[in-house]
Amino acid sequence: MSTIRTTCPYCGVGCGVRVDRDGSIAGDLDHPANFGRLCSKGAALGESLALADRLLRPQIDGRMASWDEALDHIAARFTGTIAVHGPDAVALYVSGQFLTEDYYVANKLMKGFIGSGNIDTNSRLCMASSVAGHIRAFGEDIVPGCYDDIDQADLVVLVGSNAAWCHPVLYQRLAAAKAARRVRAALAGCPFVAVSDCWPSDTTRFAPNRAAPRRAVRGTPAAARCSARDQWHTMTRTGRVPRLMTHVKEPLLDINPQDAARLGLGEGGLARVESRYGSVVLRVRLSSDQRCGEVFAPMHWTDQFSSAGPITGSSAARPTRSRANRS
Numbered sequence: 001m002s003t004i005r006t007t008c009p010y011c012g013v014g015c016g017v018r019v020d021r022d023g024s025i026a027g028d029l030d031h032p033a034n035f036g037r038l039c040s041k042g043a044a045l046g047e048s049l050a051l052a053d054r055l056l057r058p059q060i061d062g063r064m065a066s067w068d069e070a071l072d073h074i075a076a077r078f079t080g081t082i083a084v085h086g087p088d089a090v091a092l093y094v095s096g097q098f099l100t101e102d103y104y105v106a107n108k109l110m111k112g113f114i115g116s117g118n119i120d121t122n123s124r125l126c127m128a129s130s131v132a133g134h135i136r137a138f139g140e141d142i143v144p145g146c147y148d149d150i151d152q153a154d155l156v157v158l159v160g161s162n163a164a165w166c167h168p169v170l171y172q173r174l175a176a177a178k179a180a181r182r183v184r185a186a187l188a189g190c191p192f193v194a195v196s197d198c199w200p201s202d203t204t205r206f207a208p209n210r211a212a213p214r215r216a217v218r219g220t221p222a223a224a225r226c227s228a229r230d231q232w233h234t235m236t237r238t239g240r241v242p243r244l245m246t247h248v249k250e251p252l253l254d255i256n257p258q259d260a261a262r263l264g265l266g267e268g269g270l271a272r273v274e275s276r277y278g279s280v281v282l283r284v285r286l287s288s289d290q291r292c293g294e295v296f297a298p299m300h301w302t303d304q305f306s307s308a309g310p311i312t313g314s315s316a317a318r319p320t321r322s323r324a325n326r327s
Helices: 045-049 067-085 100-114 122-126 128-138 147-152 168-181 202-206 257-263
Strands: 003-007 016-020 025-027 092-094 119-121 156-159 193-196 209-211 225-229 252-255 270-275 278-286 294-296 314-319
Touching (some): 016 045, 092 100, 119 122, 122 128, 147 168, 252 257, 252 270
Parallel strands (some): 092 119, 193 209, 225 294, 252 278
Antiparallel strands (some): 003 016, 225 314, 270 314
16 A cells, blocks of 8 residues: 555544655545644654654563563563452553544453453543533533534634644634635624634634633732743654744743833843742743733743743743742
8 A cells, every 4th residue: 555544643633644655744635624734743743753762662671572572561460460459450541642443442451351440541631621611511521513513603612722823724624614604695794703711813813703801810010920821732752853843943931011121121032930840041022912910931842942841830030130039
C-alpha cells in the first residue's frame, strides 16, 4: 500500500491524515472531520514523529528487549501481583492519543479479563470539567451534536474559547459555514457567532457579537500583581521541530502598556514573573488587548526555551533590575 490513511493524534478534532510511503503528510480530502485541512502541528507530524531519540524498541532495566520478552515480562508481573493481592492491585493509565477501538480493547482487558475497574485515561482527566458541564446541562457525558451541525447552525456560542488558535481546523469550518450562509438573503441579518467571556483574539475578531463580562477574581494593578493566563502546549515533541518554532521564537510576557509604564517596563525589555512555584524571566511585549492588572505568558516552555519552568497561579511582574518579592 503506497498511502496509509490514519488520524492525527493531537487534539480531539480527529483530522484525517494521509501518509505516503516516503513519509510525506497530507490532509485526507475524504475525511468528514477536516476534509483535507491540517493545522501546523498536524502538517508537521512527520517531523515530530521521526525524532532521532524516539524509542523504537522495548527496554527492560535499560537494556533492549524483544517485543515477546517485554510482553511476557509485563504479563508475568501482572499475573504475580493479582495472584497475591487481587485484581484491584493493578491499574491502567491509558494515553489520550488512543482511538475509539483502542479504548475498547484496553477496557475489555482491564474490566472484562482482569476484573477491575482501575482504568483511566489522560483524555478523561483532561476533560473532567467538560464532563461535569455536559452532565449538568444535558444529563449525560456526551457531546450533543456533530460537525455537520456547524454547517447548518444559525447561531454558535463559544464560551471562553479561542478556536482560531486551539482548534484551527474546526475554526476554518466555522468561518467557511459563516461565509456560505451569508449569501442567503433570509439570514443576512442573523448573527452567526457570539463569543462570551473570551480574551481578545482571532476568534473574537471573527465574531460580529461579543459579550465579555469581567472576571470576578482579578489582580490589583496598584500592587503590581497580576493573574497569569496559561496557554497549554507541552511541546514535548513539537517543541523540537524547527518549523513549528519559527512563529514565536521565545516565550513573551504580554502586558498592558499602562501596567508596563507603572512598573517601568518597556517593549522588548526583560521582566521577572514569580509565583510560589518558581520564577521565569521573559521578554516584554506591550499589548493593548491585554487587560490592565493581568499578564499573559505561554505555559510549558521548558528550560530548553526559557530560563525556568512553567508559570502558574497568582504572579508578580517586576523589572529584572528590581528585587522581586515571592508570593
